[in-house]
């Protein structure tokens with residue numbers, strides 16, 4: 001890994017082995033996007049509860065592996081099926097998808113194109129931005145992408161890591177990823193991925209999450225013996241589900257809208273999904289219960305990632321995210337926090353992640369790399385722009401205490417009021 005000189009925006013920091021400004025990927029050649037598609041979309045924690053489903057030939061009762069490998073392209077299959085139906089003038093009817101009966105869903109033009117179809121050159125600006133998110137159409141991450149970049153082309157990705165790769169390989173211009181929820185807490189996977197990848201945080205959006213309990217038309221609560229959704233969504237609705245008398249099996253899948261799609265395309269009459277009202281519309285499900293999150297002010301914070309950092313400014317409120325570590329224990333945390341406290345810089349987030357088993361390669365001034373093991377990585381967000389002297393001084397001090405420090409990004413804070421929304 002090469003190290004880059006600190007940018008001009010942070011003049012007080014001495015060149016050091018410890019600040020890593022990670023180089024961006026210079027590869028402009030676009031790769032075949034289909035190579036990026038990880039075929040396993042959703043994972044059931046308990047395979048014995050996996051319902052039967054159709055394989056790519058439409059046969060019912062295929063193996064779990066068949067299901068996993070067919071899921072990644074399911075959305076586009078549904079779309080092309082509808083396209084055929086639309087041509088045949090059958091929109092609005094019950095149609096077969098993968099050998100199952102399912103409702104005709106939405107007009108195809110309302111669904112974003114899947115990752116595999118777009119090979120056009122990267123657009124430079126505004127509404128044409130391509131924004132990668134994890135999940136399928138109807139996921140909250142898709143709504144976050146639309147809030148962050150109105151009019152963007154949202155690109156569904158099977159896994160968080162695929163969204164990172166989509167940006168690194170110039171298939172997308174940005175990625176939008178959830179990092180924390182007011183009820184469920186941090187999305188640890190994305191903290192780990194932020195460190196493993198070289199993208200920069202260029203913005204944040206907060207989204208009010210309004211969950212619905214979705215089932216096939218005609219299904220009643222009493223018929224249910226399973227509720228499926230993203231683990232965060234299940235956690236955010238736990239008490240309400242119990243209050244509704246739904247002491248049934250919970251199954252975790254990779255995203256909320258994927259859960260809805262799964263119930264619809266498999267025609268499951270004993271399973272409900274927790275997802276948005278938009279997912280209900282897209283996949284032809286009815287809303288059995290509306291607003292089932294345990295707290296009405298249920299907010300998820302998403303960060304936007306890009307290949308290049310943005311230039312920090314002082315004309316509006318900025319936030320800066322850093323990650324640091326030290327070889328000798330956790331006492332460094334107190335010293336680091338004091339560097340911010342003495343300068344009246346408010347912290348909005350502290351997160352620690354165990355890191356014992358994964359060495360980090362540090363690069364010195366002579367470009368010599370050394371592998372270092374750290375017990376914990378600490379992530380801190382603070383309310384200041386890297387263009388402010390107090391933030392630069394605080395980081396210069398943090399640098400003295402730590403063996404590893406990386407600025408993940410300095411970016412405008414999301415100051416928009418968060419009204420409860422139904423994800424549509």
Ligand SMILES: O=C(O)C(=O)C[C@]1(C(=O)O)C=C[C@@H](O)C=C1
Nearest residue numbers: 139140141178230232255256300
């Ligand atoms: O599953 C989705 O719809 C997502 O966008 C993911 C996700 C998350 O990872 O937290 C986003 C917002 C909600 O908190 C629930 C799920």
